[in-house]
Amino acid sequence: MERCYNFSAGPSMLPLEVLTKAQEDLLAYKDSGMSVMEMSHRSPEFEEILHHAQDSLRKLMNIPDNYKILFMQGGASTQFAAVPLNLLSDHKCADYIVSGQFSKKAYQEAKKYGDIAIAASSAGAVPVFSTIPETKRSDFRPDADYVHICFNNTIYGTKFHYVPDTGNIPLVADMSSCILSEPVDVSQFGLIYAGAQKNVAPAGVTIVIVRDDLIGNARPDTPAMLDYKLMADNDSMYNTPPCWCIYMAGLVFDWILDMGGLEEMKRRNERKASLLYDYLDSQSYYTAPVDKKCRSMMNVVFVTGNADLDKKFASEASAAGLKNLKGHRSVGGMRASIYNAMPYEGVQALVAFMKKFAIENPQF
Numbered sequence: 237m238e239r240c241y242n243f244s245a246g247p248s249m250l251p252l253e254v255l256t257k258a259q260e261d262l263l264a265y266k267d268s269g270m271s272v273m274e275m276s277h278r279s280p281e282f283e284e285i286l287h288h289a290q291d292s293l294r295k296l297m298n299i300p301d302n303y304k305i306l307f308m309q310g311g312a313s314t315q316f317a318a319v320p321l322n323l324l325s326d327h328k329c330a331d332y333i334v335s336g337q338f339s340k341k342a343y344q345e346a347k348k349y350g351d352i353a354i355a356a357s358s359a360g361a362v363p364v365f366s367t368i369p370e371t372k373r374s375d376f377r378p379d380a381d382y383v384h385i386c387f388n389n390t391i392y393g394t395k396f397h398y399v400p401d402t403g404n405i406p407l408v409a410d411m412s413s414c415i416l417s418e419p420v421d422v423s424q425f426g427l428i429y430a431g432a433q434k435n436v437a438p439a440g441v442t443i444v445i446v447r448d449d450l451i452g453n454a455r456p457d458t459p460a461m462l463d464y465k466l467m468a469d470n471d472s473m474y475n476t477p478p479c480w481c482i483y484m485a486g487l488v489f490d491w492i493l494d495m496g497g498l499e500e501m502k503r504r505n506e507r508k509a510s511l512l513y514d515y516l517d518s519q520s521y522y523t524a525p526v527d528k529k530c531r532s533m534m535n536v537v538f539v540t541g542n543a544d545l546d547k548k549f550a551s552e553a554s555a556a557g558l559k560n561l562k563g564h565r566s567v568g569g570m571r572a573s574i575y576n577a578m579p580y581e582g583v584q585a586l587v588a589f590m591k592k593f594a595i596e597n598p599q600f
């Protein structure tokens with residue numbers, strides 16, 4: 237069996253150790269005589285899997301007791317609606333920082349439910365969304381029910397390297413493409429959500445970490461499946477949860493805990509990202525079009541400046557076992573997503589390929 241280095245933005249690589257463990261359990265989980273995929277979600281075995289995953293995540297992210305962990309469905313995009321439905325409780329107004337396509341989508345969805353304003357945006361940057369807006373407390377309306385940000389912009393390869401100061405206004409963060417890549421102080425946020433398919437598990441489960449006081453205020457017409465209170469009261473089992481994904485998430489949490497937790501994960505991620513960015517900064521064949529102080533550690537965007545060469549790069553890299561390096565269709569160029577499960581050797585192989593490609597395809 238030959239495994240490639242998969243630089244996909246998501247769904248993306250899972251740790252080999254986790255896949256191997258899942259393979260061991262695939263036909264029969266412990267003494268149950270059945271696969272997790274075949275198990276009732278009301279069985280004691282699955283309840284243990286669910287609670288273990290919740291406990292491991294709480295430990296890993298040091299989640300305070302006054303926050304609930306919900307395993308929801310519908311991807312991060314469903315949270316674009318669930319957040320306003322649950323949180324626009326007081327003044328029916330919220331402020332959004334728009335720093336990429338996903339925060340823009342979140343803003344557009346929220347606009348269906350209340351008075352939603354853009355407090356700051358990097359849409360006007362050149363190239364578009366190549367930086368993260370700076371904000372101060374006075375940028376937010378004092379009566380906003382919450383402020384929403386996308387912490388890491390998967391498509392553009394930018395990341396918030398500061399947590400906006402919103403005073404008493406709850407801060408909501410889409411962490412789909414950076415959750416578990418480094419420690420975060422959960423208490424600085426009112427709500428964190430993330431689709432699983434980058435750093436957590438296969439696609440199908442969405443993690444929501446929400447402070448208790450933000451639960452229980454959903455609009456009366458909120459669909460049951462999006463109501464945080466209903467989800468919390470039913471321990472994320474109001475209906476059949478994505479059992480397999482939750483099991484896989486639990487294995488990934490344990491994988492990170494076993495390696496030493498999020499500090500160690502961050503050390504490894506910094507080492508990988510530095511290897512690639514240091515190379516990009518050391519030469520002129522490729523350009524990294526992102527504001528240096530806003531660079532993402534997870535999604536590294538680069539271009540040759542020639543669309544035909546970019547295409548050739550992605551296709552030859554793929555033939556060499558370095559898959560999914562083509563940039564997002566809206567941006568072009570290349571994007572290397574180097575999430576937690578990408579080994580250092582994968583980034584080494586990429587840099588070696590980049591050097592070889594530059595020599596073989598000179599630009600004049």
Ligand code: PMP
Nearest residue numbers: 311312313338390410412413431
């Ligand atoms: N937010 C971010 C930051 C993302 O990267 C993505 C998907 N790549 C989404 C939201 C949408 O996630 P989903 O496909 O799970 O709805």
